Amino acid sequence: TQLLEQSPQFLSIQEGENLTVYCNSSSVFSSLQWYRQEPGEGPVLLVTVVTGGEVKKLKRLTFQFGDARKDSSLHITAAQPGDTGLYLCAGPSYSGAGSYQLTFGKGTKLSVIP
């Protein structure tokens, strides 16, 4: 079973600060996805990283996939209250008969205080 561990579990910061959250595994993943989820809503796909060492930017969000494809990070520059939410990393795990399903990390709950 491939597991994903996210850290920190909770993060509370002031508006304007920078932060990094991490997603780590002892297993190699072919790719990793990052989602943001607001309370009572479904997760929204932010990005998929596929190539080891890849860096993707989405406005103030920077996503990196480790060279060995076992870890990923999400860096937010100048956090805003709108960044508040649960950040989930997920990766495809083989479930048999040619099928894959997503394995989720436990998430990082981010609160950005105005």
Place this chain on the structure above:
Amino acid sequence: DTEVTQTPKHLVMGMTNKKSLKCEQHMGHRAMYWYKQKAKKPPELMFVYSYEKLSINESVPSRFSPECPNSSLLNLHLHALQPEDSALYLCASSQDDSYVGYEQYFGPGTRLTVT
């Protein structure tokens, strides 16, 4: 368009009721999923349909009954639920459930409360 829709948004039901949750996507995706999510926890997979056939049932109690009438629709029929079944129920879809097509798009969820 990466939209997955779910109805209803909220549902309150008694333990003797029968109700259904509905999910729809028009992205041409051939894999659809039901997840259950408790507060502050990641989504927990319940069922996977691939090309309209049930491919994964994660040992879900029989009081939850999925149905995939066609490639765009996914239902979850609920009967004789327990209060601990109260949760956010999420539907998702992906191109398919293969190595290439696994990227999933989620609906907004149905908040279910069992009284």
